[in-house]
Amino acid sequence: MDTTNLSNVTNAELEAADRIGKEAGVRFDDCYQCGKCSAGCPMAHAMDYVPRQVIRLLQLGIVDEALNAKSPWICAHCMVCSARCPQGVDITATMLSVRREAKRRGLRPDKEADIFDDIFIGNVRSFGKSNEAILAAKYNLLSGHLMQDMLNAPKMAARGMIGPKIHSVKDKEAVKKLVDKALSKGGEQK
Amino acid sequence: MSSTNRFAYFPGCSADSTGISFTKSAEFVCKRIGIELVEIPDWCCCGTSAALVTDKNLAVALPARSLALAEKMDADLDVATGCAGCFNSLKSARHFAKQSEDNRAYVEDLIDMPYSASNDVFSFLEIMHRPENQELIKNNMVTTLHGLKVASYYGCALVRPSKVCEFDDTEDPRSMDELIELVGGEAIDWGYKVECCGGSHNISDPKAAKKLTERIYEDAMINGAEAIAVACPLCFLNLDMREKELNAIREAEGKSLFNIPTYYFTELLGMTMGGSFKELGIDKHFWPAEDIAKQALSARTQSDDTAEAKEVAK
Structure with a gap:
């Protein structure tokens, strides 16, 4: 973040910041930018904006920049930031909220993370359970990382960790219905 | 309670695949000390972080379904x-439903x-950390870990956020x-108990994740x-599966190599209760992981062994 012209902030962005805060259950003004969150963040080294900066963007209403940031997708949801914030700001919830808003708008600043989570949920919607071998194989195909962890697969098979059996719930329709109903609310809770 | x-019992999706050793060792310990696990009929995936990043409602609905099925099976069982x-997903869904009557009704509808x-x-x-179960573990021990130096690693999801997990200390948990x-091991002091493994x-x-694993x-x-x-x-897989790969990178960088096996705490408990490595x-x-486990179990002579087992059993 260099110089920021706040007069460029649009009303749509301010409304979006409000919505993101509500969904996260966070008042961004509570943050006084001490940086405790970012000091403890294990993923900060890989982020374009450290957690403190993401909150700052939201405080100022520079939402489009926050929505295009990679950080919310790099966040590992370890919750260290939220646990240590002296102001009780739930930074993890904010990261999640930004990411979900970006996803609703069709943005995917981090292709890999998006592919992975979509396959995971698709897997659960179809079988009611997560099948790790299908998850890894599909991920490799769709992300183009074809050989990733392939050397570990035979070992896993030999140890009985993965096999040809697909795990699924009995009532697959019930889980499918539940997933669809939850997703149909468009992120609104109540 | x-x-x-x-x-x-909610086994979770990894229970008979990548988490097989956790399942085997935990079920072994439970059986030995008389913890009865009744599997929740037709439980489904908890959604874990994939549901959280996708949709707030989905992150509540998936675990809540299994919790409701557990209630339907036996309303008296935790x-x-x-x-x-x-644990974190289930507990979060319950936490949400417990916030208000409105929330609970909302979950039912969902x-x-x-x-x-x-x-x-x-x-x-x-x-297993409950005092009565510690007593039962002690009573079932046939040997000890003979001072094996163990770093207890808790990770994120058991302790954070504390208002949801309601378990141990957020920064310095001690239960493990x-x-x-x-069981006769030496719990070492170290700084990465609750740091994320990635x-x-x-x-x-995986590249970013490896950095986190390496620090641990x-x-x-x-x-x-x-x-x-x-x-x-997940922590287990991320540590155990990546150690060899990390060493290959470290060797190229001229750094010292790791040689530390990772165990589920239930494997270490089970070992002292006479469970075979296969069981x-x-x-x-x-x-x-077998050599160091063997060494730990037979670190002393037979007489020391018996004496110490008795000592610990007190």
Whole structure:
């Protein structure tokens, strides 16, 4: 973040910041930018904006920049930031909220993370359970990382960790219905 | 909260795949000390972080369905699970439903099932750490870990956020350390007990995840750990499967190599109760774990062994 012209902030962005805060259950003004969150963040080294900066963007209403940031997708949801914030700001919830808003708008600043989570949920919607071998194989195909962890697969098979059996719930329709109903609310809770 | 040792059991998706050794060793210990696990009929995936990043409602609905099924099976039973990720999802859904009558009714509508949110959720670590179960573990020991230096690694999902997990200390949890010491190990002091292992990026960003894993091994090594104990199948996989790969990178960088096996804490408990490595799943690790386990069990002469076992059993 260099110089920021706040007069460029649009009303749509301010409304979006409000919505993101509500969904996260966070008042961004509570943050006084001490940086405790970012000091403890294990993923900060890989982020374009450290957690403190993401909150700052939201405080100022520079939402489009926050929505295009990679950080919310790099966040590992370890919750260290939220646990240590002296102001009780739930930074993890904010990261999640930004990411979900970006996803609703069709943005995917981090292709890999998006592919992975979509396959995971698709897997659960179809079988009611997560099948790790299908998850890894599909991920490799769709992300183009074809050989990733392939050397570990035979070992896993030999140890009985993965096999040809697909795990699924009995009532697959019930889980499918539940997933669809939850997703149909468009992120609104109540 | 029920005071009995009978639980509705949520195994989680990794229970018979990548987390097989956790399942085997936890079920072994439960059987030995009389913890009865009744599997929740037709439980489904808890959604874990994939649901959280996708949709707030989905992150509540998936675990709530299994909790409601547990209630339907036996309204008096609390829920037990091994996986820390599952524990966190289940506990979060319950926490949401407990916030208000409105929330509870909302969850019922979401899952289209009755759900009272009266039953609590506990991890195996929390259950086995209960004083009465520590007593039972002690009574079932046939040998000890003979001072094996163990770094207890808790990770994220068992302790954060504290208002949801309601378990141990957020920054310096002690429960696993106490169980290790109960069975004659030495719980070492170290700094990475609750640092993230990067497990959720194991597939989508393995390069970034490896950095996190490496820091954990490094700190364990510096502090003299002979073994790392975990209570989560994701942490386990991320540590155990990546150790060899990390060493290859470190060798090229001229750094010292790791040689620390990772165990589920239940494997270490089970070992001292006479469980074979096969029964406990210790033979299924990526990083060889049998030699150090053998050494720990036979570190002293037979007479020392018996004396110490008696000492610990007191």
